[in-house]
Amino acid sequence: MAKELKLMKGNEAIAEAAIRSGCDGYFGYPITPQSEVMEHLMIEKPWETTGMVVLQAESETSSINMVYGGAGVGKKVMTSSSSPGISLMQEGLTYLAGAELPALIVNVVRGGPGLGTIQPSQADYFQAVKGGGHGDYQMYVLAPASVQEMYDFVFKAWEIAFKYRNPVMILSDGAIGQVMEKLYVGPHIPRWTEEELRKNAPWASCGKPTSRDHNIITSLDLDSAKQEEHNHKLQAKYREMEEKEVLFETINCEDAEYIFVAYGSSARIAQKAIQLGREKGIKVGLLRLITLFPFPKKQVAEFSKKVKGMLAVEMSAGQMVEDVRLAAEFRCPIEHFGRYGGIIHTPHEVLEALEEKIIKG
Amino acid sequence: MFNPDIIKPENLVYKKTNVLTDAVMHYCPGCGHGTTHRLVAEVIEEMDIQDKAICIAPVGCSVLAYNYFNVDSLGAAHGRAPAMASAIQRMFPDRHTFTYQGDGDLAAIGTAETIHACNRGENIVIIFINNGIYGMTGGQMAPTTLIGMKTATSPYGRTVELNGYPLQITELLAELPGTYYVTRQSVHTAAAVRKTKKAIRQAFENQKNKKGTSLVEVVSNCNSGWKMTPVEANKWMVENMFAKYPIGDIKVDGEKVKK
Amino acid sequence: MAIKGAVVIDKERCKGCGVCVVACPNNVLALSKNVNGKGYHYSEAILDNCIGCTSCALVCPDGVITVYKVKL
Structure with missing residues (x-):
C-alpha cells in the first residue's frame, strides 16, 4: 500500500504511530510539551477502529503502573510524558526492567531541574541511560531527530521491547515534539489477536490455561543468590543490545x-x-x-x-x-x-x- | 484418628481448593490472609474462572500472594495495584482481574490509585485486608490504626494530635459513584467466613456482569503485630476493630445501605 | 438421624494457631503436646464426636483440614 503524506507535530506522530503499529493501550497524564500525544489519540478514538485502549490516568505514577500491568499481560502498551512526569515514573520503570516487561515510554524533554521550564532541553540524558530508578538496569533509548523518526521509532520500539523483554524509551525533546514536519505514514498493522499474544508472549499473565502452570510477573526474589542470577541475566541482555542493536x-x-x-x-x-x-x-x-x-x-x-x-x-x-x-x-x-x-x-x-x-x- | 471408616471420597465435605497451590503460606499462624486467600480461590473454582482470573498482589504481607493463587498473577509496586488492574481489565474485558491489598497499600501509599480506580468505576474486584497495622515491615502504624493502639511507630499509642484519625477508606470509597458493591466482612468465625465468601462471590459476579468496582474489606487480625495469640487477637478485633470498622454491607447494587 | 464426621489434619502444614480449636462446637480439637517438623503444636482430634460441620476447616488460615461426614 502506498504511503500517505501528512503534516504533523512530532507529538501527534507518536500518537499516529501508536495507532498504526498495533498498540493495545496508551495511558498518560497531561504535561507540556507533549500533551498532543494523548489529545491526538482522544480525537482519533482508536478504540472504535483498532480496539486500542486510551486512558487518562490520575498521575504519571498511575500511568506507568497501568503500563506495567498492561505489559505484564502481554499487551503492547505505552505512555508519554515530559521530564517532571518521567521523574514520577521512575518507580514503574525500574519495576518494568526488573520484571523484564516490554513497554514504550516517550519522554519529550523540557528544561529542569524541578518544574524547570516548558521549553526544550536534553538534560534527561543521565536519567534515561544511566537508570533513573533504583537498581542495575538499562532501557533501550532511541533519540529521534525529526517528526518522521518520532513515528518510525515507535515501530522500532515494539520490535526491541518484545525481542528483549525490556522497556524502551524514546527520548525526544520539546522542539521535536512541537515542530510540524512532513511525515510519511504506512498502513495499519493490526493489533495482536489473543492467539498471537499467547504465542509471542508466552510469559504473559493473561489468564492460565489448564495446559500450563500459572505465570507470575514480578521483580521480587527474596533469595539473594537468585536475585544475583537474575541480575546476571539482565546484564547479559544489555551486553547483547550493545553488541547488536547500536544505531547511529x-x-x-x-x-x-x-x-x-x-x-x-x-x-x-x-x-x-x-x-x-x-x-x-x-x-x-x-x-x-x-x-x-x-x-x-x-x-x-x-x-x-x-x-x-x-x-x-x-x-x-x-x-x-x-x-x-x-x-x-x-x-x-x-x-x-x-x-x-x-x-x-x-x-x-x-x-x-x-x-x-x-x-x- | 477418630472415625477412620468414614474417610472415603464419597463422604468428603471440605477440602482445600486446587485454585490454591500446595505452597505453604508464609503468613503467621492464625493470620486472616490465609483464610481470605482460600475464600477467593474457592469462589474462582466455583465460578469456573481459573483461566480468566488475574491476580494483582500488593506490597505488604501478601506480597507473595501470587505463589499461593494458582492463577496468572502480577506483583505490583506498593499501592499501585488498582492502576494495573484498571489497564488489564480494560484491555481484557472478559477477564476477572482482582487486586489483593492491605491497609497500608490501599489506604496510604495507594490512596490515589484506589480512589481513582473506584471513581472511574473500573470493572475490577478489590480485596482489602484491614488489620490496622503494617505487618510485613514489623508492625508500624497504618492509616487504619486505632486511636490509642501501640505500634512500632506509635509506641505510646496513636494520638490524634500526632497522627490524625484512623481512615475509614471503605466508607469513603462507597461515596464514589463508580463503586457498585462495597462491604466489610471478617474471617474469625465459621459464620463470618461463610458471609465473607458470599461477599467475594457477589463481587466476582458483579464483575462478570460488568457492574463496576466491587470492594470487599476483610477486617482481620495481625496477632504478631498486635502482640497477642491468634485467639486473643480475634477477640480483641471483635471488641475494638469492629467498633471503628463495623461489619456489614455499605453499598449494594450501587445504592448505599441505609443504617 | 445421627451424623458422624471426621477430620484429617495435615499436621506438617498446621501452624498450631488454635483458631480451629475455638471454632469447633463439640470441642473435638486440641493442640497436641507434640510438635511437627516446624516446631508447631499442631491441631488434632481428641474426641470422637465430630459432626463434620466444617467450622474448623472454614476458619483454618492454612487450609490444612479436610472434613468427611456421613448420615447414619
Whole structure:
C-alpha cells in the first residue's frame, strides 16, 4: 500500500504511530510539551477502529503502573510524558526492567531541574541511560531527530521491547515534539489477536490455561543468590543490545578533522553548523547518535583515533559528553557545548564553540 | 484418628481448593490472609474462572500472594495495584482481574490509585485486608490504626494530635459513584467466613456482569503485630476493630445501605 | 438421624494457631503436646464426636483440614 503524506507535530506522530503499529493501550497524564500525544489519540478514538485502549490516568505514577500491568499481560502498551512526569515514573520503570516487561515510554524533554521550564532541553540524558530508578538496569533509548523518526521509532520500539523483554524509551525533546514536519505514514498493522499474544508472549499473565502452570510477573526474589542470577541475566541482555542493536548515523565524516557528537534537536543544529564550518574551510562532520543506550562506543573510539577533536553538543550542562569521553579514552580533545534550561543553541554558537574550545584549544 | 471408616471420597465435605497451590503460606499462624486467600480461590473454582482470573498482589504481607493463587498473577509496586488492574481489565474485558491489598497499600501509599480506580468505576474486584497495622515491615502504624493502639511507630499509642484519625477508606470509597458493591466482612468465625465468601462471590459476579468496582474489606487480625495469640487477637478485633470498622454491607447494587 | 464426621489434619502444614480449636462446637480439637517438623503444636482430634460441620476447616488460615461426614 502506498504511503500517505501528512503534516504533523512530532507529538501527534507518536500518537499516529501508536495507532498504526498495533498498540493495545496508551495511558498518560497531561504535561507540556507533549500533551498532543494523548489529545491526538482522544480525537482519533482508536478504540472504535483498532480496539486500542486510551486512558487518562490520575498521575504519571498511575500511568506507568497501568503500563506495567498492561505489559505484564502481554499487551503492547505505552505512555508519554515530559521530564517532571518521567521523574514520577521512575518507580514503574525500574519495576518494568526488573520484571523484564516490554513497554514504550516517550519522554519529550523540557528544561529542569524541578518544574524547570516548558521549553526544550536534553538534560534527561543521565536519567534515561544511566537508570533513573533504583537498581542495575538499562532501557533501550532511541533519540529521534525529526517528526518522521518520532513515528518510525515507535515501530522500532515494539520490535526491541518484545525481542528483549525490556522497556524502551524514546527520548525526544520539546522542539521535536512541537515542530510540524512532513511525515510519511504506512498502513495499519493490526493489533495482536489473543492467539498471537499467547504465542509471542508466552510469559504473559493473561489468564492460565489448564495446559500450563500459572505465570507470575514480578521483580521480587527474596533469595539473594537468585536475585544475583537474575541480575546476571539482565546484564547479559544489555551486553547483547550493545553488541547488536547500536544505531547511529555519520554525516560528512569521511574527510572530517573534527566531529560533532549530538542527538535529537542538537544533531540537526550541528548539521547546519557543519555547513557553516565547511564554508569557512573547517572539515567537520557529525556523529549522530540514534541509540543513546546502547551507546556507539566503538564508533566514538574509532573517530577518536582519527580526528583532531570532538565537540559534544547537547542541550544540557554536559551529560552525554561523559560517555563520549569514556569511549574515546582521551585519545583526542573532547569538549562540551550546549545551552540549557530551555534555551536552544544556534548553529553559529555551535561552530564558535568548536573553534574556541577545540580548534584554538 | 477418630472415625477412620468414614474417610472415603464419597463422604468428603471440605477440602482445600486446587485454585490454591500446595505452597505453604508464609503468613503467621492464625493470620486472616490465609483464610481470605482460600475464600477467593474457592469462589474462582466455583465460578469456573481459573483461566480468566488475574491476580494483582500488593506490597505488604501478601506480597507473595501470587505463589499461593494458582492463577496468572502480577506483583505490583506498593499501592499501585488498582492502576494495573484498571489497564488489564480494560484491555481484557472478559477477564476477572482482582487486586489483593492491605491497609497500608490501599489506604496510604495507594490512596490515589484506589480512589481513582473506584471513581472511574473500573470493572475490577478489590480485596482489602484491614488489620490496622503494617505487618510485613514489623508492625508500624497504618492509616487504619486505632486511636490509642501501640505500634512500632506509635509506641505510646496513636494520638490524634500526632497522627490524625484512623481512615475509614471503605466508607469513603462507597461515596464514589463508580463503586457498585462495597462491604466489610471478617474471617474469625465459621459464620463470618461463610458471609465473607458470599461477599467475594457477589463481587466476582458483579464483575462478570460488568457492574463496576466491587470492594470487599476483610477486617482481620495481625496477632504478631498486635502482640497477642491468634485467639486473643480475634477477640480483641471483635471488641475494638469492629467498633471503628463495623461489619456489614455499605453499598449494594450501587445504592448505599441505609443504617 | 445421627451424623458422624471426621477430620484429617495435615499436621506438617498446621501452624498450631488454635483458631480451629475455638471454632469447633463439640470441642473435638486440641493442640497436641507434640510438635511437627516446624516446631508447631499442631491441631488434632481428641474426641470422637465430630459432626463434620466444617467450622474448623472454614476458619483454618492454612487450609490444612479436610472434613468427611456421613448420615447414619
